[in-house]
Amino acid sequence: MTLLATSAVGATRQLANPSNALAGTVIIVKFTQDATGNRGLTFGTAYKFAGGTAPVFTGQAGNAVNILTFWCDGTTAFEMSRSLAIA
Numbered sequence: 001m002t003l004l005a006t007s008a009v010g011a012t013r014q015l016a017n018p019s020n021a022l023a024g025t026v027i028i029v030k031f032t033q034d035a036t037g038n039r040g041l042t043f044g045t046a047y048k049f050a051g052g053t054a055p056v057f058t059g060q061a062g063n064a065v066n067i068l069t070f071w072c073d074g075t076t077a078f079e080m081s082r083s084l085a086i087a
Contacts, residue, residue: 010034012058017044023074030067037062049079060085 018027031041040058047054047070057066065086070077 010036010039012040012042014042015044015047017046018072018077021072021074021077023072025072025074026080027070027072027077028067029070030065031057032066033057033060033062033064035062037064041066046075047077047079050082055082055084057084061087063087 015029018025021027033039037060038058039060040056043054049055055066055068060066064084067081067083067086069080069082071080072078
């Protein structure tokens with residue numbers, strides 16, 4: 001099962017923890033800066049990142065695209081890949 005979340009944001013937002021996810025679910029998040037850019041995205045506690053550090057989105061140009069992929073065991077979403085500030 002794959003879940004896709006996509007959003008163009010005009011302010012800093014928080015991505016809530018996944019709910020009712022089945023083990024083996026892949027979560028793909030596409031986060032697009034608005035025309036102004038420099039918007040942030042924070043993550044719920046269920047998201048775990050390579051090296052223990054979530055990506056930073058502030059400082060990005062307007063309309064920058066970010067794509068994150070996670071594998072979920074039903075409770076925790078483990079980062080599989082990230083592509084940041086795609087222009």
